[in-house]
Amino acid sequence: MSDRRRVLAEVEAxxxxxxxxxxxxxxxxxxxxxxLPGWTRGHVATHIARNADSLWNLLEWARTGVEIPQYPxxxxxNAALEAGAGRSPAELAQDVRAAGERLSEQAARLPEAAWExxxxxxxxxxxxxxxxxxRRWQEVETHHxxxxxxxxxxxxxxSYVHWAxxxxxxxxxxxxxxxxxGLDGHRLVATDTADAADLGGAGPEISxxxxxxxxxLTGRSSGEGLAARPEGPLxxxxxxxxxxxxx
Numbered sequence: 001m002s003d004r005r006r007v008l009a010e011v012e013a014x015x016x017x018x019x020x021x022x023x024x025x026x027x028x029x030x031x032x033x034x035x036l037p038g039w040t041r042g043h044v045a046t047h048i049a050r051n052a053d054s055l056w057n058l059l060e061w062a063r064t065g066v067e068i069p070q071y072p073x074x075x076x077x078n079a080a081l082e083a084g085a086g087r088s089p090a091e092l093a094q095d096v097r098a099a100g101e102r103l104s105e106q107a108a109r110l111p112e113a114a115w116e117x118x119x120x121x122x123x124x125x126x127x128x129x130x131x132x133x134x135r136r137w138q139e140v141e142t143h144h145x146x147x148x149x150x151x152x153x154x155x156x157x158x159s160y161v162h163w164a165x166x167x168x169x170x171x172x173x174x175x176x177x178x179x180x181x182g183l184d185g186h187r188l189v190a191t192d193t194a195d196a197a198d199l200g201g202a203g204p205e206i207s208x209x210x211x212x213x214x215x216x217l218t219g220r221s222s223g224e225g226l227a228a229r230p231e232g233p234l235x236x237x238x239x240x241x242x243x244x245x246x247x
Contacts, residue, residue: 174245182235
């Protein structure tokens with residue numbers, strides 16, 4: 001199986017898990033706060049669906065050579081979230097399912113050469129079209145946690161933890177020291193894998209499992225399972241996701 005097909009299979013499996021979670025919510029739960037400030041679970045589910053459509057746009061750009069922005073504008077993105085957030089659990093689940101299927105169909109028919117075309121994220125950074133699949137994987141797994149409905153970093157697939165932590169640590173090392181927030185001078189170590197990052201100097205070391213480290217660095221945990229040497233409070237990581245340092 002090619003790497004793209006493998007990642008797409010991971011995305012499809014993760015989307016299926018999101019759909020199952022949303023289907024299991026009742027009307028009250030879907031309108032309750034999510035883990036993201038100001039967003040209900042309905043907002044998060046709607047965002048997961050609209051993100052798939054936005055990435056469909058980037059693959060269409062790669063396919064046709066005609067520039068199509070990920071979202072028409074920030075205002076349009078936010079309006080779509082508000083318009084969709086109040087729907088029933090069944091409607092939200094079906095939207096997530098259908099949007100994911102549209103993205104998968106687009107990926108399946110994309111010509112081989114188009115995967116190397118350069119497209120641009122809403123955040124402004126350019127990337128090859130194949131990175132769309134990884135971005136979607138990240139969105140599905142992290143926002144599933146944000147639903148605050150029983151799925152957490154401990155449920156992330158090992159394959160996702162390996163890819164996402166490796167990339168996050170590399171992106172941190174690529175950042176200028178002043179952009180690393182409280183992590184400047186630290187060493188980050190995953191105790192159960194070979195993953196590590198030296199962020200300058202001989203400062204404190206923060207260690208723990210790869211899963212615990214990724215949950216903390218991505219803002220999906222407060223640092224449970226991590227230890228600092230010398231002992232002390234954990235610093236505040238920079239906002240995530242980070243702009244990729246390389247492809």
